[in-house]
Amino acid sequence: MRSLCEGPWVVGGNFNIIRYPAKRSNCPRINGAMTEFSECIDELELIDPLLFGGSYTWRRGEGHQTASRIDRFLYSSQWEEQFTFIKQSTMPKLGSDHNPILLTCGNLNFKKSYFKFENWWMRVEGFKEEVKLWWQSFVITGTQSFVLAEKLKLLKGKMKEWSKNNRNNCKAQKEEIMEELAKWEAVQEQRVLTEEEIQQKNKFGYHL
Template sequence: MKEFSNFIEYMKLVDLQLEDATYTWFKGDQHEVASRIDRILISEDWDDKFQNLKQIPLQRLSSDHIPIALLGGSWERNKGNFKFENWWSKVEGFIDIVRDWWSSFNFTGRPDYRLACKLRVLKSKLKEWRKGEEGNLTIQRKKLLEQMADL
């Protein structure tokens, strides 16, 4: 088992988050013992090229295993890269919002995997936030120009 773990680390494989389930194997009628023994591992290259990859549990029928499937969203890359705007940190309450988001994210696995997952989710939260009035540079610029015109 240690050799397999070393291989995964050497190849820099990522264990995708299993959505809506914690375990993939159960023992006993009351599920006294449970474990996650089924996984889909991908390379960092795949993680960069394919968006919205996720593992989902399928319906368990008669086996003690829950089958899993790999789903992907858009297979095309976004044209724009995510950019953090330094001025966001000066918006009132921004740091507190980010801190609350960060502490609400819960992932299990190796520390580097948990960090990568948290950063991915934080990125999507920031993308949503920047569409609103406080995070949208175009709206903020317009408001400032109106204030200058009033002066």
């Protein structure tokens, strides 16, 4: 795969292997698989950045008897030179045994903006009705394909404007929920949560 890549590149995911014994609970020593993984990273000249937000990215069982750091981002030196700030950090788990991993790389300057449909739009009351009203309000004449294309352009503009006006409220709510989940994650690093505490934590996850 590396031979097919030119310029800066980054790879991330669940590698299902750790590099050092300290990155797995109850792991007394380094083994051959760990050594091979580290050698592969060195051979490809990849950078394995520090992980902020926790020691592990995967846990099993309610009491987290087994835990390890098997998820990570790796990037080339060219990638590091491309950005002024790179940070890898964990995020609260949302129904999975794995913590999502976030790689921030500073400010990016896109030559051309692109349209992206946000999942949170569907959770805002009245959004579907707004879309229907917008679509019906567009008056375009021409062939069917032309009418469809033009109405989609107008709809995209309406959605962007609506998103800009509603983003702050949703962003504040999401940040509040993520802060609460992070607090529970910190407690769970120290001890096993009670059934009542697990239910309280799960309630926040349902709102994302």
